[in-house]
Amino acid sequence: MSSASARFRASRRTSHRPRVVVTRGETGLDAVAAGVRTTGGTALARPADVADARALEAAAARTEREPGPIEVCYPGYGYGPRAALRRKLPRDHGAVVQAGSALGR
Incomplete structure (x- = not known):
């Protein structure tokens, strides 16, 4: 996912979590997290x-474990x-939103 998409999705204020x-x-990870914080959100960066x-x-x-x-x-x-999904399925709760485009090729 592009950093612009990540910033947009992470900044959506659908909950206070x-x-x-x-x-x-x-570098990109910290920039996205900082962008979320500038909109009043809370963001945790996890490099992986x-x-x-x-x-x-x-x-x-x-x-x-946290948050x-x-x-x-x-x-x-x-x-x-x-x-x-390995964590969501046993709880039967949550969503995975997969977005993609076939227009890039």
Whole structure:
């Protein structure tokens, strides 16, 4: 997912829960989290390689501990949906919103 998409999705104020942003580039990650904070939101940055299943499992586990259960996951690509679903399915609650475009090719 592009950083612009991440900033837009993370800044949507649908609840007062903190937004957790996970991506491999710490510079971009910090910029997205800072953008959420400038809109009055709370954002936690979690650096992880989205192509590394173990790294995303660790980020998801850390997120579940703080700030709490993952409610909505907007994955760009990689193992994000699997890590989120592994936690959501037993609770039977939450959403994974997968967006993509076939127009790029």
